[in-house]
Amino acid sequence: MENEIKDYEVTEIGTIQISPQVIEVITKLSTIEVEGVAGLSGGFTEGIVEFLGRNKNTTKGIKVEVGQKETAVDVSVIIKYGYPIPKVAEEIQQSVKNAIESMTELTVVEVNVHIDAIQIEEKDE
Template identity: 65%
Template structure:
């Protein structure tokens, strides 16, 4: 998707255009900074890219960009024990602020889709594994 430069993006030496992929990366980075977000949910294609060693910074983010406005959808995995409405609200505020401050576009909506809940590994398992490692080294 290509976007046309708005009037205020035209300068005496050319135009300034922001690719939708840039908006996706900004939204993705703002999302993972929110406490309670375990990760992004990007579907099958994103999982394959990660297995191949490529980190996709726009994983789980879809944007619609116009000349002056943007709409964002983010798909996340929440850490167990966090209040989902609070995490989603923090994502909405953070993504909106990041995109507006970095691009000058007005964000008309940020939709948050929760796809999963991640549970933390039990700490007993970790302690037991450490004991086994110590016993093997005798």
């Protein structure tokens, strides 16, 4: 059992374990603050589940894997029309990586950004 991989850190007085939900919230907040992001996208299946009222998840569109020292993140977003998609995606990657690493001291091994849609502003008539 000595070689068992743990997903928590052992200190002198106990353990520290970071929940995947914590990483999801950090990812959400650091993603929506990027200019050009209209919001998170949960995809078609999550949209139906949410419409039916069975999904109370406030971090739709985010999937994380959390280990003892590392984490990986997938985030699905909607980009505002007119913004350069590659630039916004790179800014999301940096924002998420910086926020997670500074708040949790976990190493972010990857941030995968999935562009699910473009939001087109409708003009008021």
